[in-house]
Amino acid sequence: MRKPDKPFYFNTSEHLLRIGRQKATTLSELWQALQTCPDDSIFQHTFRTLQDHHFIRQGFSNDFAHWCLSACNEPVLAEQLASVDVREFTAIEGLRRRMVGIVDDFLQPHPRSGSKAGHEPFYFCASDIVVLPTPFSPDSVPGFVEGLKRVSVHSIHHHFIEARLRLHLMSNDFSQWLEEEVGLPQTADAIERIDIYTNTMEGVRQRIATIVEQALN
């Protein structure tokens, strides 16, 4: 472990939900709209919705899966869409292709499901995002843990989940800093392996803090 050259700047991102022009009333329409909607809609209904539902430990993955279950009563498709881990993607295009592919694979053997109207439409939305600083910019590992415990969960989401779209790396801001600035590659790796789909974001925060504190001790 070494003293970092650069502090860790805790930022946070806040978003305002914008109602899009597209909506889907059937699975076929969802499949079509998934191919043409803006990237920020895909981002909204996958990455960003995790922030809005960060308190749910299990059973919520992304808005597409949720709609397929709750409005279309298609549990198989819903499970397949829900199994997509957004952290496997460093660009929206790959995530879009995966979603389109899953719906396509489902509809081919189930063409009648494609035209069945859901209980309610799926409205494509997007977000206008504002990134903000926080009062925390620690230049030591204990200071990092202190900041980690005090920022909002939105900051955790910003650095831990959304970061890979910014970095275009299969990593996150915390792991990057701990590995590159502090020389703790194993700690960085352990943090990267935290499962966001079986933890709340508060749980993720505690897991990260515990892992780093163990490294400190």
Place this chain on the structure above:
Amino acid sequence: MKSQSKDQRAAVPSSAIGTHTEAEAVATVASPEPARPEAARGNGRPLPASVLTPPPPAPSPHLDDYRNIIGQGHVDDLRFLARDLKGKSIKMVNSTAVGGGVAEMLNRLVPLLSELEVPTHWDVITGGNDFFEVTKGFHNALQGSSYELTKAAQEIFLMYNEQNRERLQFGEDMVVIHDPQPVGLIRSREKSRASWVWRCHIDLSNPDARVWEFLRPFVEQFDAAIFSSQSFARQLPIPQYLFYSCIDPLSEKNKELPDAVAQKICDDFGIDRTRPIVTQVSRFDRLKDPVGVVHAYKLAKKYVDCQLVLAGGGASDDPEGADVLQEVKEAAGNDPDIIILDLPPWCALEINAIQRASTIVVQKSLKEGFGLTVTEALWKGKPTIASAVGGIPNQIIHKLTGVLVHSVEGCAFQIRYLLTHPDFAKHMGASGREHVKENFLMTTNVKRWLLLFRILGQAKSRPGSSR
């Protein structure tokens, strides 16, 4: 703005001179005599004297008062978000200073924005009874009722909007027009430097076409429109944002209560807290389906012991409400475990206590706006069963933050299930509370306004911006 003392902060809209505000006019039009709380009764049980007179208004909270609820991190985020807006100002314009959800919301929002050093002014438009009769017709027509849009109605609408336009100043940096009544003020846009926003609180998913086509040209001149649900939005050439309705966790209706207070109120109303309590809070209105709730309770009661509390109002000042109350009493029959409370509108503390004492909260509406009673129940951590209508599906993620139902039978089954699976019910209630904390609290609404202000300001300052 009138000056406010430090301890008794409340948002006070600039005084309206000359004619009426909407609340005054509607009171004159629709309710010649004030509602008499003495007339309010449960099913045969007189209401306790403590609820017969309105309590004094509570002071508005400060931002730091929310710290223990949302956490210091979120309060810090709000302060950072406001920092770059310091010195800029907002004007809110609506049609009533008292009564109704919009005025209630502005009463809390305006002081909080001002505390963040974003001075926020609140003006209320004025008009005669003829204006508010027209706008009430518009309001209902936009929510799907039929309406005869006459030339005279259009002229009345435009005339009063022009009068208010001449009376009001628009020197702020953002002007927010709430609902259709003042939408004609957009004609002042050319002389103002502000970003103009239309905040529509009503359900526009199925509007009367003629009324909407009359109003649409006004709406299209705004920089942005805001709706309370995705399904309420229209196809418009301007950006449309989603602001969920919200509750104030520190208000009388939602603040934490000592158990002794809840116990006393339940005792006063004859509610037995040693047995399961199923509650619906709503006006006695057919669209809230209180008779359906009675039927669901009766189906469930074949399997599980419980009481049903139907708490609401509207029967003493609304002829239809009185009819509905009578229908509910007939459906209830002489079941002593059904407690029907027709409460005066100021009984926020009593509603709070009843919701907190409840084992399950139901909202079996047939049509709904956002459904703030659902928000209130979720905030209190109550397992909630509600119809999948209006804004309710935004709040209830089926089996995660509550349960969505589509029928009397479905409602009855879920009452049985939740009463016999308390661990699941408790877990779901806890998730529901977190959902509200993240998305439907007043502080989140403050954040949304600050974000919108920043985003529109940035858009306006871009080179080549035509708006």
